[in-house]
Every structure is written in C-alpha cells, then in structure tokens.
Amino acid sequence: MEGAALCSHPRTIAWPLSDPVRRGGARLGYRSTRRPSRDPLASTGEACFKRDMSTAQLLATDELPPVRVLRADGASDLFLTADHAGRDIPRRLARLGVPETELTRHIAWDIGIRGVTERLSAAFDATAVFQTYSRLVIDCNRDPDVASAIPEISEHTPVQGNIGLTEADKAARIAEIFTPYHDRITTLLDTRAAAGRRTVYIAMHSFTPTFKGENRAMEIGVLYNRDTRLAAILLDLLRAEGDLTVGDNAPYAVSDLTDYGVPRHAEPRGLAHVEVEIRQDLIADAAGETAWAERMARLLAAADARLKAASG
Numbered sequence: 001m002e003g004a005a006l007c008s009h010p011r012t013i014a015w016p017l018s019d020p021v022r023r024g025g026a027r028l029g030y031r032s033t034r035r036p037s038r039d040p041l042a043s044t045g046e047a048c049f050k051r052d053m054s055t056a057q058l059l060a061t062d063e064l065p066p067v068r069v070l071r072a073d074g075a076s077d078l079f080l081t082a083d084h085a086g087r088d089i090p091r092r093l094a095r096l097g098v099p100e101t102e103l104t105r106h107i108a109w110d111i112g113i114r115g116v117t118e119r120l121s122a123a124f125d126a127t128a129v130f131q132t133y134s135r136l137v138i139d140c141n142r143d144p145d146v147a148s149a150i151p152e153i154s155e156h157t158p159v160q161g162n163i164g165l166t167e168a169d170k171a172a173r174i175a176e177i178f179t180p181y182h183d184r185i186t187t188l189l190d191t192r193a194a195a196g197r198r199t200v201y202i203a204m205h206s207f208t209p210t211f212k213g214e215n216r217a218m219e220i221g222v223l224y225n226r227d228t229r230l231a232a233i234l235l236d237l238l239r240a241e242g243d244l245t246v247g248d249n250a251p252y253a254v255s256d257l258t259d260y261g262v263p264r265h266a267e268p269r270g271l272a273h274v275e276v277e278i279r280q281d282l283i284a285d286a287a288g289e290t291a292w293a294e295r296m297a298r299l300l301a302a303a304d305a306r307l308k309a310a311s312g
C-alpha cells in the first residue's frame, strides 16, 4: 500500500483515549468523523490511519452508541430496521483513510433511508432500529465472516483503513458495532414474542441510481428469499400504483451470504418480512423522504391488512 509507506508516524497512537476529559465524558451526541484538532496526525493526510486495535477499545466513551431505537414499545405489528442508516466512523479509525467527500456517497450509507424510516416509525407507532456507524466500518446486513463485511474496496473507492486488518481489529468492530446492534434487535424481538405479539419485519434500505456506470431505472425494489408472503403482496400493490418501475428481487436478491437481518432474525422466527430498497435520488431531501414515507405507509398498511386476511 503506497500511502502507508509514506507514513513516518508510529502505528500506535494513544489519542483520544488518553484524554481524561473525553474518557470521562458522557455520550453527549458528539458526532465526529474528523480527528480533534489536537490530534498529532491531524495534518498528515490520508496515509496515517492505522491504529493498533489490539489493546484498546474502538469507540471512545463520548462517541455515539452503535444502535438507536425509536419507539421500543411501539404498538404497531410492524418492526422496522435500517442497517445502513448511519455514516459515522469511530474517531479512532480516522475516516478509514477515505476522503470526506466519499463518505457522503452511497458507499458509506443508505442515503435517505433514516428519514424515511423515522417517518414510518412515527406514522405506525412502530419500533425502528437504526445502525449509527457506516457500513464501511462493518456491514450490519452481512455475516461478519464474509470478507465483504469489512470491504477493502467499495464500488471504485479503496477503503485503506480496511486493508490488512488483524483479527483483533475485526473483532473490535464486531464486538462494538455489529453485535450490539443485532443483540438489540434480538432482545426486542424476544420481548415481543414473549408477550405474544405479532411482528412483521421490514428491513429498510436504499440503492444508488448509478452503480459502476450502470443506471438503474426502477424506483423501488422488493427483496425476499424463502418466504414470499409479504413480498408478493407488496409487489402487487406497488405495481398497481401505475407510476413505478418495481424491482422483483432487484436490484438485489436476499441471500444468506449477502444479507443478515432477514436470514438471521426474520426467517428463523417465521416472521412475515420484506426487504425494501428505495432509489436514493428520490429520498435525497426531506420532501422526498416525506413523500416516500407517506406512500410506503399507505402501501405497508394495505399489505399488512391483506397478509392478516390471508392468514385467517
């Protein structure tokens, strides 16, 4: 890796964990994907991003928790997840050596899906679970054992901070980002099951309109694998809208290798479910998020009513 060879700094740097103020600080919602100005590496560019993770935590105590839950006790049968809602990067990872301009692109997160999912949660009084950190840190919709869970390249962008990771590096990302997120989902689903509540699992995602030069005309995709109960109904309803090109297991299909939420949470519990993908340019601002949340609220309500009727 050419860039790293230029780096003259030692690989193990104590900031910011040595800062007593930060160490003692509460989680105040401090959002930083940039280094603090007192960072000794602040002016050295992208090459010096490596950290020895073997003896230190990944997240500092003042950084955001990896999982955010809205309406944990929501009354709705619908249960929403947004695995790629966030684009934060733990400060210790120094932006993974990726330019800030790249971290606003689709490679870092599912643009617009947080806003749509928040609005759906409000519309239904539905529990919604959001991942805070970028999928470039670790993809929470992928088995961590799959190599692409911590991608070394995303579309055409090298993710230098993901190259040559030690087992300890990977273990820290799993332990501090991936596992707490999925454990929270498990706990919420267990609680609902113990209370005898019905749950319909809706995994919310968004996709880029152009990927590796290929334009995608569809506005929305409905994704599924083994269980088509809800997907078939939602596909019918979306096609009946008349103004949409609808992807049937497109632009992606759900599989055990490329997904985690549906195969690990919904399918084993026998929960009706669907993975929804909305094209990002349609939800790139608040007006788009609102319009699509309203449309999806109407369609998901109708789909769930049909599902309930079909299951007697």
Ligand SMILES: [Zn+2]
Pocket: 083, 084, 110, 141, 204, 205, 206
């Ligand atoms: Zn996604």
